[in-house]
Amino acid sequence: MEAPNFHLTMGNWLANHWLSVLFLVSWLGLNIFLFVYAFLNYEKSDKYFYTREILGTALAFARASALCLNFNSMVILLPVCRNLLSFLRGTCSFCNRTLRKPLDHNLIFHKLVAYMICVFTAIHVVAHLFNFERYSRSQQAMDGSLASVLSNLAHEKEGDSWLNPIHSPNTTVMYATFTSVAGLTGVIATTALVLMVTSAVEFIRRNYFELFWYTHHLFIVYIICLGIHGLGGIVRGQTEESIGESHPNNCSNSFREWDKYEWSCRRPHFVGHPPESWKWIVAPIALYIFERILRFYRSQQKVVITKVVMHPSKVLELQMRKRGFSMEVGQYIFVNCPSISFLEWHPFTLTSAPEEEFFSIHIRAAGDWTENLIRTFERQHSPLPRIEVDGPFGTVSEDVFQYEVAVLVGAGIGVTPFASILKSIWYKFQRADNKLKTQKIYFYWICRETGAFAWFNNLLNSLEQEMEELGKMDFLNYRLFLTGWDSNIAGHAALNFDKATDVLTGLKQKTSFGRPMWDNEFSRIAAAHPKSVVGVFLCGPRTLAKSLRRCCQRYSSLDPRKVQFYFNKETF
Incomplete structure (x- = not known):
């Protein structure tokens, strides 16, 4: 049989994966739309006219990337809600195989979202580095420019209506970063993200799974920091009342005469941008917490080990029973052995058939945890170590x-x-x-x-x-x-x-x-x-x-x- 050419090969691939491609294109399109929408809003809006006088275009880059970070942080937990995926797979069992195909790529999509978060984090961090530097320069400026006047608006007067978060010429950028809510949570969240991503590379995941497992749970730190990141209200815009009273298009050129005469423009008033990250992540966090509660409940159900077999090449077979356990071919479970580690759960494919009265797994020595588990069963004949099981979960x-x-x-x-x-x-x-x-x-x-x-x-x-x-x-x-x-x-x-x-x-x-x-x-x-x-x-x-x-x-x-x-x- 003659192998088809490139165009036929690409055509076959699209025919089999058109829904996955459509899903990815939609996700990328939403990221582009959100970025452009936020960028134009902060670049053109009268509300941030004076903020742009200090920060320039870096303001729009910081806020646009922040909106995309919120969106992707909302999405990233959904592909790892395994019970949700198993439910959807069961619900779509009557569907065409093409409609079920995206469910099989959940971890690939999870990684793509993580990479997108890294990209927008880099944009956000770099933009805010420029922002803090410009805040510092405008606070120290003595040239009487508009940026200098805006930076020296009284912080204690007129409803705390300041614009520059660096309140003194003696305040360094480093000090402002680590003493503000936004700066400190940003540093912690970025550090957690770097550790999660670097420890998730295939080499570490395969050879040092425990390191990957522990560092990946820094997502809790990341989510908490993201939720409170905007509480400081560092990015500020002119209030609607102030715009109506002293529109920047009419008053920005006469800033030296603000409040000087009765007919002069009034000094602008500013308000911090309200925190919005929590609105994006509250629903997926609630779903993920429900997922973890369900998995914890199932893991606490008693598991009885009925047979232990040691195979060649350091492979351990465990045959088990558990009340209410029901499986399909090819599914997998998560296994925990509290005598080795209370926190570590490892996935293993079921090797038993649905028609059998027990379920079984085969465990090969491939890391510290599996080697310790095999060693524990080799040494202990009675009583056997306790095993906790969560699942089963669906697969392709x-x-x-x-x-x-x-x-x-x-x-x-x-x-x-x-x-x-x-x-x-x-x-x-x-x-x-x-x-x-x-x-x-x-x-x-x-x-x-x-x-x-x-x-x-x-x-x-x-x-x-x-x-x-x-x-x-x-x-x-x-x-x-x-x-x-x-x-x-x-x-x-x-x-x-x-x-x-x-x-x-x-x-x-x-x-x-x-x-x-x-x-x-x-x-x-x-x-x-x-x-x-x-x-x-x-x-x-x-x-x-x-x-x-x-x-x-x-x-x-x-x-x-x-x-x-x-x-x-x-x-x-």
Whole structure:
């Protein structure tokens, strides 16, 4: 099959992601609109005529970026309200898969909003650095200019109607920053934001998850500082009454004669801009607090550990029961072990099937917390350490049975969501479920070491036997790939290649050495299912995701009646 050109690939991508693109364009459009609206308001409004005499255009930049910061700070918590997303996913279960697609990109959108907050924070901070410097210069000026006169308006007289927050020529910018509500909260909020963003990079998140987890909760500090940031009322504008009495267009040129004669213009009166940030964030904060209360309540329900299994390659399997627990394939839970840490919760994909009486997870040693957990279960046989569970939460893998053909790709421990799917298929075959829409599953498992295959050998062996007995050997096509081997392993496998079962796994399917040739695999699947909708599901690294996403776009037809590949990646 000849690979389509760039235009067809882009067309396929837009056809599959048009709603996500529309959502992002709308969000970007709102940011642009809010910025331009606020910028023009502060740049043109008569209310801030005198404020602009001191600050110039930096005033408009500071206020426009502040409005966009409020908007994005309102939005950023919504993508991490997992119960809300699970509810929406359940509500949209009857919807077209394109309508559910944006829900699968919640963490990507969360990151985009965070980057936007960083951009507007930088603009806001730089603009206010210029503002404070100009406040200081105009306060120290002795040239009798309008800016100098405005800066020296009495702070204690006429209703506290001052314009310059730096009240004395001896006050430094640093002192004014750290002694004002706006300055101090701004410094604290910016510091918290920098720590959150820098500790959220992939390297730290994967290798030092605890550092990421703790620093990310500085969002509480950020939100509090944002809510009270405007209480100082540093940005001030002329009151409506004062404008009516002494309009700046008529009185700004005669500022030396203000209040001098009865017919002179009156001295302008100013009022601080009322705080508005809290109005933007109060609703999402209330929703997030409800989310946390619900999660806390569910986490306090008793969890009974029914079985503990230590697998090769330092993988711990926990089988558990919990009253009222109900799951779907591919979902995940958050797990806490109070004996290790009261605060840390870590996500794990469920490896059990909905048809089973228990739920299970497989935990690989990949950091301090997981290593301590595995060590704790290795040492303690009775009583077992207490485990708290929150969830389950929905993921993209829930949609696997909505496709006629499904391609499942797991890398290492990334096989866990597909173990749940394969187990559920086994039960459906056992119970002769005629409602199963899926007609064919291609399963690829890529591992670095042979010991990893032992995690689900029994499951794959059971599936082989069950489908052979039912005459459905064509339903599941699975392939195992070993990416890390030496000459001894390869030689041993070659010498025993003619045996009925694989020498490494004991399964009928032989283990392949190296990585899949994805173009060949997709070409073969597209040829075998020329008019099918194919769902491609991945739980694995970003580099593999790029390859699979590119193949999905390349081998999908623009004709909706022909083969269509939809890429789905696990993120939590």
